[in-house]
Amino acid sequence: MVVQAEGAEAVVGEETFLGLSCVRKTRPVKRYRHPALDRRLRGERLRTEVRLLRDARRAGVRTPVVLDVDLEASSLMLEKLEGPTLAAVLTEAGGTEATRGTACQQWGHALGQLHRAGISHGDLTASNVLSCEGNVALLDLSLGARAASLEALGVDLHLVREDLNTLCSDAEPLFARFLAGYRAAFPQGHAEVEERAQEIQGRVRYS
Ligand SMILES: Nc1ncnc2c1ncn2[C@@H]1O[C@H](COP(=O)(O)OP(=O)(O)OP(=O)(O)O)[C@@H](O)[C@H]1O
Ligand SMILES: [Mg+2]
CATH class of the missing domain: 1.10.510.10 (Transferase(Phosphotransferase) domain 1)
Incomplete structure (x- = not known):
């Protein structure tokens, strides 16, 4: 995986999935957090992100399509959007x-x-x-x-x-x-x- 960006919380890298150019976004374990709290926070953020990416699209806003969700690994596979921030x-x-x-x-x-x-x-x-x-x-x-x-x-x-x-x-x-x-x-x-x-x-x- 090519690490593309490391934001505040997640590691984002480019991958190919089903022949498509995609972005994998993973929230790594934070050792400074209590393990149970860390698991809960990562799970909540992942679920919120998946839900709101879809709700926002239904409201007419362009967001990346979620192609796969791995709750265990706290990881999402997203459609890669082209363009600068x-x-x-x-x-x-x-x-x-x-x-x-x-x-x-x-x-x-x-x-x-x-x-x-x-x-x-x-x-x-x-x-x-x-x-x-x-x-x-x-x-x-x-x-x-x-x-x-x-x-x-x-x-x-x-x-x-x-x-x-x-x-x-x-x-x-x-x-x-x-x-x-x-x-x-x-x-x-x-x-x-x-x-x-x-x-x-x-x-x-x-x-
Ligand atoms: N679907 C995508 N297509 C293209 N580029 C993306 C996509 N998702 C993320 N990126 C790039 O990776 C950067 C970091 O992604 P994102 O903002 O989702 O993570 P983060 O800030 O670490 O996450 P969070 O704050 O939710 O933990 C973005 O600023 C953008 O440049
Ligand atoms: Mg960000």
Whole structure:
């Protein structure tokens, strides 16, 4: 297996499965955790990820198809999506304003579709979004929730803003493009979530 990326929790590598180019994502045992707790956490995240990748797709958001699940090994076989992460698109030297703005608007639209279906993502940084086939695809939904609380939706929006601030010097106009996409996809609920995200930002700033 070629190790492609080692994120916060998982080891991700490319493999061929049934002749298809795939990605195997495995959560290795964490020795610093109590073994029973570690097993429970890895199991929960795997199950949540499988469920939400499917629910998100039903809500109209592109996500990798799950091809195989191995609960014992805490491992998933996923369709490999081609394309750079949004973090790469946004920080690439020479990336045009138009390309970066469109990517943010698509990112916002995808989150609006997710939230409209009542799903939170839980870890929506630009590294968990791919620019793929002229649109965006969302990855890494293991910390998300179905029937998510308003707070969880607000946290998603807040995290996007924070991540843009970390990655880009022109974060504000990019966040405005993000919000344009978000509002278009979630006309009934966006205002309430935006208000909560503001409140969260205030809490973080003054705590
Ligand atoms: N299906 C896929 N197709 C293409 N690239 C992928 C796919 N899944 C993951 N990747 C790449 O691997 C990286 C890490 O994957 P992912 O974000 O799912 O893992 P992680 O952050 O370690 O996981 P977690 O936080 O759930 O434990 C992604 O940023 C992306 O570059
Ligand atoms: Mg990730």
